[in-house]
Amino acid sequence: MPDCSTSALPDKRQVAASFSRAASTYDAVAELQRAVGGRLLELLPAQTAPQRWVDLGSGTGYFTRALAARYPQAHGLSVDIAEGMLRHAREQGGALHFIGGDAERLPLRDGMSDLLFSSLAVQWCADLPAVLGEARRVLRPGGIAAFSSLCIGTLGELRQSWEAVDGFVHVNRFRAFEQYQQHCQGSGLEVLALRTEDRVLHFPDLRSLTHELKALGAHNLNPGRPDGLTGRERVRALIAAYERFRQPEGLPATYRVVYAVLRKT
Template structure:
């Protein structure tokens, strides 16, 4: 299978899984909301034309729309966009909802002066292509604020799975520095910060459910490795009672504090200017 077809299939799976999670996302995505609000703090002023890449259910898009005259809220998952449009309390004529891919933004060159993305770009398989597209659509003097999951995320879960079998059940996240380098290679000025967030869960089922409920339970295939399609809720061969018990026991013994299981989100914040 070619790299192109693998990437295309990954995108289809990502879009499908997040679309399925649209109805449960807001109730489960507490840490994602915290991260997005932290990212918003890097936006100091008002803009004319904004772009929100990976807008999801539109919670942050509504915040962003108060900071720009016009906002394009874009997501790969049509189900997320449909939910966002249907469930926004007040219809906002300044927001345009758009299905699109960060690898190939459906926008003209130099068309936005503010670009925002929180917890979406880690799904991209080509950092250089994404940053080239971001640079292309940014007008001179504009800003991009990007919050991206990076290396170190889900480290406890990955370690626990590695104790059980040889399959890959957690995605390999790129390093913060590699994202920073990709942005700088396109000529952007970049300031980078990293921050660690930890969520706590009563047991392994609730921990895995916290990932599934936001649609993030897709393990991407690569040209080098064809892993089990580890959608964490399916397949008795993958998550039978015995496997769950092994996960629970190891996780509790190695990582539990006060009988709660931690899950780490390592996030890099890139403030880019053109």
């Protein structure tokens, strides 16, 4: 059954198009993505030694290459819904195959993988139970599904600042952590780890934050977002509202990250 918040999540075609456009700029501003994926790699069970792994939502292939280096004897598959990202990743190598595919309906055969790794992609999927069901399907017994995602609390400073300005949806919506708990526990996979960690980035000004979100392809993709240009008065009001959060290091942007490690029994 889809999440109750499905209608509030972005259309996957818009997600694919947005990230395809960001392929050439993504790596230059992906500090958070590298840190989160690196942490997810650290959480993999020490005995993990896959013969075949899948990097799901592989983006530019940064962790495709990291997995290839970590498991040099294994065969790797890179899967992403954004063709622009796949083209970019394919040029860098690291996987045996680069495949266009939807996490909710993977173009992979049953029981073909020992490790399904997915960092900061699941939050764009409306049907999390379907994603977990696909993970269970393509994993062999004993196989590991590890993912990182984002939940409510992410970009809270930006959301609150916009709420002080108008009633439109300007910040991407994310699931509650409780929904991740519910769906993981009901997935038929054994939950080895499931936790949240906050990561806070700092920016000198609001323009730097919004520029990074656009370069990542992760700017506002939600239904209910405003059409057209934002008026100057609203921008000034937003800047004033966000300045209330300023810290000595700069303007904070909090990302509430979900880490999950599951095993097929």
